[in-house]
Amino acid sequence: MTPGINAKELLNAMQEISSSKGISQDVIVEAIQEALKKAYFKYSGDDTDSIIRVDFDTQTGDIKMFKLKNVVEEIQDDVFETDPEEAKEQTGQDYKVGDVMEIPIDMSAFQRAAAIQAKNVFKQKLREAEKQIIFDQYNDKIHDIIIGVIEKVEPTHCLIKLNNTYAYLSKSNCLPNESLIPGRQIKVYIEDVDRKAQGAQIVVSRTAPGFVKRLMEQEINEIYEGIVEIKAISRIAGLRTKVAVYSKDINVDPSGACIGPKGSRIQRVISQIGGERIDVVNYSDNPVLFIADALKPANVIGVKLNEGEKTCVAIVPEDQYSLAIGKEAQNVNLAVKLTGWKIDIKTEADAEELNIDYQLVEDVKIMEDAKRRAPKIMVKVPVEEEQKEIPLAVQEESVMTKQK
Template identity: 35%
Template sequence: MALDTAIPRPEFLQVADAVAREKMIEREEVLEAMEMAMGKAGRQTYGQNKDIRAEIDRKTGAVKLSRWTLIVDDEALEDEETQMPIRIAQKIKPGIAVGEYIVDPLPPIDFGRIGAQTAKQVIVQRVREVERKKQFEEYKDRVGEIINGTVKRTEYGNLMVDLGRAEALLRRDECIAREAFKNGDRVRAYIYDVREEPRGPQIFLSRTHPGFLAKLFAQEVPEIYDGIIEIKAVARDPGSRAKMAVISRDSSIDPVGACVGMRGSRVQAVVAELQGEKIDIIPWSSDIATFIVNAMAPAEVSKVVLDDDDKRVEVVVPDEQLSLAIGRRGQNVRLASQLTRYDIDILTEAGESERRQEDFRKRSGLFVEGLDVDDVIAGLLVTEGYGSIEEIVDVDDEELAGIEGFDENISAELKRRAMAFLEQKDAELAQKRTDLGVEDGVVDLGYFTNAQLVSLGEAGVKTLDDVADLASDELIEILGEGAMDEETANAVIMAARAHWFGEEGEQPG
């Protein structure tokens, strides 16, 4: 028999409206929270294990309680409190199917003091969850923005910042050195992360992030905000010094001058916010050598030697510019390295010249000893860029004969001597490999040169089992950096293990 005993309760709707306005969430979400609370109170009256649900009429506020029972197959019955087998359900409601519900209206209940308190707790909890979800949705897309807030409290040096609609964390290590905030102080910071966690959204702020400096300039320089000038890279030593690389998309606008402003007004506004942090603004260049020279400012650079593969660069500066290039406690070169993403090694002109001469002497000595030539011929080979005897063997006859002062006869004789030297060296290495006890099985793998076999022997790797027991990184370390990649090292180790499986296969079953 249907029960229609719901009484209009307009005050429920008034409460929902008030909470929705106060928390700035949807009225429907508040009403759903109230329905959950009333359903919980109903379970306290009619049974905790039953599926009791409440429904609030959106026009009158009337509350209807009902018990919901899920219809399941006869053999799938697990909980008699919330489920009913299909054979019984069809007697009650012919034509009902598995997966549907039988809904039995229940008489309204008097919540009482305890029931009302329980309902209140559920509503508060649910509203808080909705509020947190709304906060996360609002702030998750604001990563990378600058935001203003008020210091609410300090916890172990970390600042809890009131943003008005949410609370954010400004950790001590994300604050600029020497700056101190008290409760109630206004603080300006950069949102660098927003995470959804069980206790609510966590908004993380920073005043040391490179993006904070970039965003401050975007606020001060209209050309950056409009996209005419682009900030390509930022490196900071927070509170002390920073470097920023900029480029203009309009050739008529000087990007550095625009960022500095009239009499330095724009850059000084940013410097004031960053507690006096000195800012070097440099022009960005797609040519990495030019960019590195700019990044080393205010030091002057005489020469740049790039190694793109290892992301390293040697910067040569005049002797009197060395301390300026390095900076106080290495600050200038460190920031330039962060800005360009290259490891920078600084040499003076005198130091670079001395090193070049030493390198020349070493290479010349190698050719004098290995090819049995005089200093003049060895010097010519080094001057032409040859650095090893292997290069002499591999070079074309015409190219070698084309060196000033050389002819075809000299070229042929140099190549003959180079080949003889390498053959003798290889024979010596082969003998040394034998003396070290490296087995022929390791040689037969076909992956190693005689020099590498000697390195293995000196490391105690002398048998196939020794090679098979290595990890790829261990093998690479023994052979030396660049001698073998990881994929090849794994192939070598698997080839060395092949005899294990062969032996197992030969064993009688």
């Protein structure tokens, strides 16, 4: 046994580490083997390309080390190869070409410093194994919410205690003016799991748009069950969030389902983010309707689109202009992020003066509602030599377009 390493103590340490850290004994044995190899190369002066095998008996704690060489007819590389004659000289045993010669390594020649080196490498390997376990456990939970306990609050961050590790919550990822008190439970959103981090590997947030999305999934049954889908979300953490929702069921009002009677459903989410305002709007594939809804609570009467540049002008009554812009331009900026369109706000008077030709929101809404509710009656029309099925509603729209 290597001086400075007690077999019984090593076995006890292995069992304790395996049970407390959740690291398998195979990983621990591999770490011990790697540690001893590195210590051997450092203090023996042997070529680091040499093949070394470490045998570790998990029942007794006994360790044996061997240097391996392939037995060949003609030696090309004496680091890896030997011939039968040389092999017999070194071991006193007969070898034939194709065998592997095992040269026992005298571990008593190791200095105590080598044992310390082995222990240090072993500790490093265990840390790496622990990090891998944490990574494997939490990597699949990225973009999910977890509940932890506030362990320590620092000026720049706080540590959140999870079951077997810590999560890092920076001050920039905390809600403005929220009180973080050690010992209290807290919901956080996993943004990343960093396998190479020196400290806490799990990076969490309470300001990410995804945090609000996950809270809504938890608190609103229609979203959890898939009846209502969150299509887009934009957020100014601590101040305001806009969420665009959609349902394939034409009988479901998606925004109404999320808000609930007297705002009861959305209030359950708001209460968990420090009273931050949440605007729930209806998503539409039609950009005119989506942009108009995204600017709520302002009443948008018309929209002019420039689809090539993905810019638009939203037309509002005079008394709705400030509401459409919002305090510190929050409303329009969130609408831009939500829709992906650059939005310019103009009043009706501005539109008339600038001769802006725009689509009326109400007209577009009537047309889209009719298309959505139209029965999909399939009829066959000849297309060259094959028959293709086309919805009747699409045919009618095509005829109307031609008549214009």
